[in-house]
Amino acid sequence: MRVNIRVFARLRDIVGAAELDRDVPTGTTAQRIWDDLVEEFPDISTYSGSISTAVNAEYAKMETVLDDGDEVAFLPPVSGGELPG
Amino acid sequence: MMGLARLAVTTERLNLDALIRCVHDAPISDGSEGTGAVASFLGLVREYNLGRRVVKLKYEAYEPLALRAFERIDNEIVERWPTARLALHHRIGVLTIGEVSVAIVVASPHRADAFAASRYAIERVKQIAPIWKREFFKDGDVWIEGATTDPDDAAAREEAFRLACV
Numbered sequence: 001m002r003v004n005i006r007v008f009a010r011l012r013d014i015v016g017a018a019e020l021d022r023d024v025p026t027g028t029t030a031q032r033i034w035d036d037l038v039e040e041f042p043d044i045s046t047y048s049g050s051i052s053t054a055v056n057a058e059y060a061k062m063e064t065v066l067d068d069g070d071e072v073a074f075l076p077p078v079s080g081g082e083l084p085g
Numbered sequence: 086m087m088g089l090a091r092l093a094v095t096t097e098r099l100n101l102d103a104l105i106r107c108v109h110d111a112p113i114s115d116g117s118e119g120t121g122a123v124a125s126f127l128g129l130v131r132e133y134n135l136g137r138r139v140v141k142l143k144y145e146a147y148e149p150l151a152l153r154a155f156e157r158i159d160n161e162i163v164e165r166w167p168t169a170r171l172a173l174h175h176r177i178g179v180l181t182i183g184e185v186s187v188a189i190v191v192a193s194p195h196r197a198d199a200f201a202a203s204r205y206a207i208e209r210v211k212q213i214a215p216i217w218k219r220e221f222f223k224d225g226d227v228w229i230e231g232a233t234t235d236p237d238d239a240a241a242r243e244e245a246f247r248l249a250c251v
Contacts, residue, residue, distance in 0.1 A: 077231055077233040079231055
Protein backbone atom coordinates (compact mmCIF):
# COMPACT_ATOMS: atom_id res chain seq x y z
CA MET A 1 0.00 0.00 0.00
CA ARG A 2 1.05 3.59 -0.47
CA VAL A 3 1.20 6.32 2.15
CA ASN A 4 1.90 10.01 1.86
CA ILE A 5 4.34 11.38 4.43
CA ARG A 6 4.28 15.06 5.43
CA VAL A 7 7.10 16.75 7.33
CA PHE A 8 7.35 20.30 8.62
CA ALA A 9 9.70 23.04 9.76
CA ARG A 10 13.25 21.88 10.43
CA LEU A 11 12.30 18.28 9.67
CA ARG A 12 11.30 19.34 6.19
CA ASP A 13 14.57 21.21 5.75
CA ILE A 14 16.56 18.11 6.65
CA VAL A 15 14.48 15.77 4.50
CA GLY A 16 14.59 18.26 1.64
CA ALA A 17 10.92 17.86 0.74
CA ALA A 18 7.56 18.61 2.33
CA GLU A 19 6.00 15.36 1.16
CA LEU A 20 7.17 11.87 0.34
CA ASP A 21 5.27 8.85 -0.98
CA ARG A 22 6.30 5.43 0.21
CA ASP A 23 5.11 1.90 -0.53
CA VAL A 24 4.84 -0.01 2.73
CA PRO A 25 3.42 -3.37 3.84
CA THR A 26 -0.14 -3.65 5.17
CA GLY A 27 -0.23 -3.13 8.93
CA THR A 28 2.55 -0.53 8.96
CA THR A 29 2.38 1.88 11.89
CA ALA A 30 3.29 5.56 11.99
CA GLN A 31 6.23 4.55 14.21
CA ARG A 32 7.51 2.15 11.52
CA ILE A 33 7.27 4.88 8.87
CA TRP A 34 9.24 7.18 11.16
CA ASP A 35 11.90 4.52 11.81
CA ASP A 36 12.32 3.98 8.07
CA LEU A 37 12.57 7.73 7.58
CA VAL A 38 15.30 7.93 10.23
CA GLU A 39 17.19 5.24 8.38
CA GLU A 40 16.88 7.22 5.18
CA PHE A 41 17.68 10.60 6.80
CA PRO A 42 19.85 9.90 9.87
CA ASP A 43 19.98 13.61 10.80
CA ILE A 44 16.34 13.50 11.87
CA SER A 45 17.06 10.90 14.55
CA THR A 46 17.43 13.68 17.15
CA TYR A 47 13.66 14.16 16.82
CA SER A 48 12.77 10.56 17.65
CA GLY A 49 11.96 11.45 21.25
CA SER A 50 10.07 14.64 20.53
CA ILE A 51 7.97 14.29 17.38
CA SER A 52 4.25 13.79 17.41
CA THR A 53 2.12 12.52 14.60
CA ALA A 54 -1.16 13.04 12.80
CA VAL A 55 -2.95 10.73 10.41
CA ASN A 56 -5.24 12.29 7.80
CA ALA A 57 -4.99 15.62 9.62
CA GLU A 58 -6.19 14.25 12.96
CA TYR A 59 -3.97 13.90 16.01
CA ALA A 60 -2.79 10.30 16.26
CA LYS A 61 -0.44 8.04 18.18
CA MET A 62 2.77 6.57 16.82
CA GLU A 63 1.21 3.10 17.22
CA THR A 64 -1.59 3.99 14.78
CA VAL A 65 -1.85 1.42 12.00
CA LEU A 66 -2.05 3.05 8.58
CA ASP A 67 -4.32 2.31 5.65
CA ASP A 68 -3.63 2.59 1.95
CA GLY A 69 -3.74 6.23 0.85
CA ASP A 70 -3.30 7.64 4.36
CA GLU A 71 -1.47 10.88 4.95
CA VAL A 72 0.86 10.59 7.94
CA ALA A 73 2.42 13.78 9.26
CA PHE A 74 5.39 14.10 11.58
CA LEU A 75 5.35 17.21 13.70
CA PRO A 76 8.48 18.59 15.33
CA PRO A 77 7.97 20.38 18.66
CA VAL A 78 5.86 23.51 18.17
CA SER A 79 7.44 26.89 18.62
CA GLY A 80 4.98 28.17 21.16
CA GLY A 81 6.33 26.58 24.28
CA GLU A 82 7.80 29.73 25.78
CA LEU A 83 10.53 29.26 28.30
CA PRO A 84 9.25 29.92 31.81
CA GLY A 85 10.19 33.23 33.40
CA MET B 86 -23.26 38.17 3.39
CA MET B 87 -20.73 35.50 4.24
CA GLY B 88 -19.69 35.69 7.87
CA LEU B 89 -16.01 35.62 8.71
CA ALA B 90 -14.81 32.25 10.00
CA ARG B 91 -14.32 32.36 13.75
CA LEU B 92 -11.29 30.07 13.52
CA ALA B 93 -8.71 30.55 10.80
CA VAL B 94 -5.13 30.18 9.65
CA THR B 95 -4.37 32.81 7.06
CA THR B 96 -1.66 34.60 5.11
CA GLU B 97 -3.72 37.81 5.24
CA ARG B 98 -3.11 40.60 7.73
CA LEU B 99 -5.19 40.01 10.84
CA ASN B 100 -8.09 42.36 11.44
CA LEU B 101 -9.16 42.73 15.06
CA ASP B 102 -12.33 44.65 14.25
CA ALA B 103 -13.51 41.84 12.01
CA LEU B 104 -12.90 39.30 14.79
CA ILE B 105 -14.82 41.40 17.27
CA ARG B 106 -17.77 41.67 14.89
CA CYS B 107 -17.54 37.96 14.38
CA VAL B 108 -18.01 37.04 18.07
CA HIS B 109 -20.48 39.82 18.61
CA ASP B 110 -22.72 38.49 15.86
CA ALA B 111 -22.30 34.84 16.81
CA PRO B 112 -25.26 33.23 18.53
CA ILE B 113 -24.94 32.89 22.29
CA SER B 114 -24.62 29.22 23.07
CA ASP B 115 -27.01 29.01 26.00
CA GLY B 116 -29.21 32.00 25.40
CA SER B 117 -28.07 33.89 28.48
CA GLU B 118 -27.68 37.56 29.28
CA GLY B 119 -26.11 38.84 26.06
CA THR B 120 -22.65 40.23 25.50
CA GLY B 121 -21.31 42.47 28.24
CA ALA B 122 -17.61 42.10 27.59
CA VAL B 123 -15.20 41.51 24.74
CA ALA B 124 -11.57 40.76 25.57
CA SER B 125 -8.95 40.72 22.85
CA PHE B 126 -5.36 39.55 22.65
CA LEU B 127 -2.85 40.25 19.90
CA GLY B 128 0.47 38.47 19.65
CA LEU B 129 3.11 40.55 17.84
CA VAL B 130 6.46 39.81 16.28
CA ARG B 131 8.93 41.00 18.89
CA GLU B 132 12.20 42.64 17.89
CA TYR B 133 14.37 40.79 20.40
CA ASN B 134 14.12 37.14 21.32
CA LEU B 135 16.51 35.39 23.66
CA GLY B 136 18.90 38.29 23.32
CA ARG B 137 19.00 38.24 19.55
CA ARG B 138 17.71 40.93 17.27
CA VAL B 139 15.07 39.52 14.97
CA VAL B 140 14.76 40.84 11.41
CA LYS B 141 11.65 38.89 10.43
CA LEU B 142 9.75 35.72 11.24
CA LYS B 143 8.28 33.01 9.14
CA TYR B 144 5.33 31.02 10.44
CA GLU B 145 4.47 27.69 8.94
CA ALA B 146 1.42 25.59 9.81
CA TYR B 147 0.00 22.19 9.08
CA GLU B 148 -3.20 24.01 8.28
CA PRO B 149 -5.89 21.34 8.52
CA LEU B 150 -4.53 20.10 11.84
CA ALA B 151 -4.10 23.65 13.13
CA LEU B 152 -7.80 24.18 12.48
CA ARG B 153 -8.54 20.95 14.34
CA ALA B 154 -6.48 22.31 17.24
CA PHE B 155 -8.44 25.57 17.18
CA GLU B 156 -11.72 23.62 17.19
CA ARG B 157 -10.53 21.67 20.23
CA ILE B 158 -9.63 24.89 22.01
CA ASP B 159 -13.03 26.33 21.08
CA ASN B 160 -14.76 23.25 22.52
CA GLU B 161 -12.65 23.34 25.66
CA ILE B 162 -13.58 26.97 26.20
CA VAL B 163 -17.30 26.37 25.77
CA GLU B 164 -17.05 23.44 28.17
CA ARG B 165 -15.44 25.61 30.84
CA TRP B 166 -17.10 28.97 30.07
CA PRO B 167 -20.43 28.04 28.45
CA THR B 168 -21.44 31.59 27.55
CA ALA B 169 -18.07 32.57 26.01
CA ARG B 170 -17.61 32.86 22.25
CA LEU B 171 -14.14 32.64 20.75
CA ALA B 172 -12.64 33.97 17.54
CA LEU B 173 -9.06 32.91 16.85
CA HIS B 174 -6.99 33.73 13.78
CA HIS B 175 -3.33 32.87 13.30
CA ARG B 176 -1.27 34.33 10.53
CA ILE B 177 1.33 32.36 8.59
CA GLY B 178 4.03 33.36 6.12
CA VAL B 179 6.67 36.05 6.51
CA LEU B 180 6.00 38.72 9.16
CA THR B 181 8.10 41.71 10.11
CA ILE B 182 8.64 43.32 13.52
CA GLY B 183 5.45 44.62 15.11
CA GLU B 184 3.08 42.69 12.86
CA VAL B 185 0.27 40.69 14.44
CA SER B 186 0.83 36.93 14.31
CA VAL B 187 -2.17 35.83 16.34
CA ALA B 188 -5.47 37.51 17.23
CA ILE B 189 -7.88 36.20 19.85
CA VAL B 190 -11.22 37.64 20.82
CA VAL B 191 -13.62 36.32 23.43
CA ALA B 192 -17.08 37.73 24.04
CA SER B 193 -19.08 36.84 27.12
CA PRO B 194 -21.74 38.33 29.41
CA HIS B 195 -19.14 39.34 32.02
CA ARG B 196 -15.50 40.43 31.84
CA ALA B 197 -13.98 37.76 34.07
CA ASP B 198 -14.86 34.97 31.66
CA ALA B 199 -13.76 37.00 28.63
CA PHE B 200 -10.32 37.66 30.12
CA ALA B 201 -9.86 34.13 31.42
CA ALA B 202 -10.99 32.39 28.24
CA SER B 203 -8.81 34.55 26.00
CA ARG B 204 -5.75 33.81 28.15
CA TYR B 205 -6.63 30.13 28.10
CA ALA B 206 -6.93 30.22 24.31
CA ILE B 207 -3.44 31.64 23.73
CA GLU B 208 -1.86 29.23 26.20
CA ARG B 209 -3.47 26.28 24.42
CA VAL B 210 -2.50 27.60 20.99
CA LYS B 211 1.09 27.70 22.18
CA GLN B 212 0.83 24.19 23.56
CA ILE B 213 -0.88 22.24 20.81
CA ALA B 214 -1.28 24.12 17.52
CA PRO B 215 1.01 22.71 14.79
CA ILE B 216 2.45 26.10 13.89
CA TRP B 217 6.19 26.60 13.67
CA LYS B 218 8.22 29.77 13.84
CA ARG B 219 11.48 30.47 12.08
CA GLU B 220 13.45 33.50 13.24
CA PHE B 221 15.68 35.34 10.84
CA PHE B 222 18.58 37.43 12.12
CA LYS B 223 21.06 39.62 10.34
CA ASP B 224 23.41 36.68 9.97
CA GLY B 225 21.38 33.53 10.05
CA ASP B 226 18.14 31.89 11.02
CA VAL B 227 16.79 29.26 13.38
CA TRP B 228 13.63 27.23 13.85
CA ILE B 229 12.20 27.89 17.30
CA GLU B 230 11.20 24.65 18.95
CA GLY B 231 9.49 24.39 22.29
CA ALA B 232 7.83 21.41 23.85
CA THR B 233 5.41 19.05 22.18
CA THR B 234 2.16 18.70 24.06
CA ASP B 235 -0.27 15.88 23.53
CA PRO B 236 -3.65 17.62 23.01
CA ASP B 237 -5.21 15.06 25.37
CA ASP B 238 -2.65 15.74 28.10
CA ALA B 239 -4.82 16.70 31.09
CA ALA B 240 -1.90 18.25 32.99
CA ALA B 241 -1.25 20.68 30.13
CA ARG B 242 -4.92 21.71 30.09
CA GLU B 243 -4.79 22.23 33.83
CA GLU B 244 -1.72 24.41 33.44
CA ALA B 245 -3.52 26.53 30.85
CA PHE B 246 -6.55 26.86 33.17
CA ARG B 247 -4.24 27.81 36.03
CA LEU B 248 -2.61 30.55 33.96
CA ALA B 249 -6.01 31.75 32.76
CA CYS B 250 -7.67 32.00 36.13
CA VAL B 251 -5.03 33.54 38.41
